[in-house]
Amino acid sequence: MKVLLAAMDETGIAAAAELAKNGFQTVFYTPDPYVEKKATEYSPSLHRGVSKQEFIKLCVENKFTVTREPEESYQEVWITVNTIKEGRDTLHSAENLVKTVGEKLRQVERLTFSGLTKPGECRQLLKLFTRSSAADPTETNYAGALSTAGKLLPAWSSSEKTSPVLEKLGATFFESPELAEIASLSNLLSEAVEAWTLIEMAVLHGHMELVMNCFTRDVVLYQEHLDAVKAFRMHRDTPLLNNLYTKMRKTVYRAEASALSQVREVSRKYRREFRLLVVGCSEMVGQRFVDALKGRRVRVSVLDSEDVSLEKLGSFTGFDGAVVAGLRIDLLRELSKHFSHVWFVPMV
Structure with missing residues (x-):
């Protein structure tokens, strides 16, 4: 048909x-x-x-x-x-x-x-x-x-x-389209809360295996999950969800700060310039890493999210570490096979 x-x-x-x-x-x-x-x-x-x-x-x-x-x-x-x-x-x-x-x-x-x-x-x-x-x-x-x-x-x-x-x-x-619409939104929101709980445990407490092993899909959260969370951020009648997006943003900032701190610490052990690959993010996010690590003997290369494929990742050599700045778990799994130092910074 x-x-x-x-x-x-x-x-x-x-x-x-x-x-x-x-x-x-x-x-x-x-x-x-x-x-x-x-x-x-x-x-x-x-x-x-x-x-x-x-x-x-x-x-x-x-x-x-x-x-x-x-x-x-x-x-x-x-x-x-x-x-x-x-x-x-x-x-x-x-x-x-x-x-x-x-x-x-x-x-x-x-x-x-x-x-x-x-x-x-x-x-x-x-x-x-x-x-x-x-x-x-x-x-x-x-x-x-x-x-x-x-x-x-x-x-x-x-x-x-x-x-x-x-x-x-x-x-x-x-029985009605209205009930089905509510159920669909509730479905997305419950998935977002569950996924973000694992993300927080992973990035804030260093348990990266939680993210890599607990998600069967290739992406932690889809855009629809984030759209639903953002839509409910101003709803006073849903207090559980009211501040969820704000808390997610705070987790992102903490994860980014932690990753940058660890990159600086690891790079100091190298006698030469530390080469870092940042993947899965927009150019704007990538530029934040470039600016934050300027003058730290760290050379940052950014691979835009539009250009990322698993086939390409295996061909990237000459880097000492990588940051997955986004929500794609498939990139995190693949990069962990090729690099000794891998960090995960979720972006919402």
Whole structure:
């Protein structure tokens, strides 16, 4: 069965990869050229749960394809949205996507909204699709954040004849889309709290094995987890979550200070210049390490997160230590095989 999955940002890539992995002929569409390009280039942090070999196989078998112009008719259409991007209200972005996709379609049997929405927004987007499109789906559904690592996939359906995609994914159904939306957000938040507890134990108490061995996925926290945490940072009616993001930021600062201190200490034992590789972060974060270690007989090389692949890491020689400045556990595991000194600084 062919499924069109439309998205505005990179989280839709992970959802499309998941559908393709489960045997559905998935066509990925986005109006954003940058996201379209990223969808065709394998990345473990975007094509989650799919190895590079699996990704190539899915592409060769046409299970995962990218289109610039969707067809007018599909049995099933998924529109993946995020209305709390970076913790802000980004419902307008989701509405623009719904209008764009809706205007291109003429016939759709089943329509599913998935991703991150605040309670009540799924119904709003369904109504908007009805007004924007000539297509009249016989079944409408909601599915939570498909691209995260949670065991529970909260869902809702307007029909007793459930979507074969949702059935294959083992969705748990709720009586209303609002309850499913709340369950999806709760799922993300509970995962974030659990993951960050391990991160704090690892980076603040030196138990790095906790991070490397307790996470089966390649990334500690996905962007959706951080979006959910940021969205709740100002909610007075959720005191547990109100200060969570602030505490996460404090942990990052402490981890960064600790890593810099240890780098300085280790570098003093070298008679020559200590060569440090910083990977998995943005240029801005990398520059912080460069500035902090200036004049310390430490030469810092920064590898931007966009350029990092496990294949490349094995070819890097001539460095004495490495810092993983980000949330990718796969980099931490791989670098630990090649370097005697490895530090982990989570970035949120």
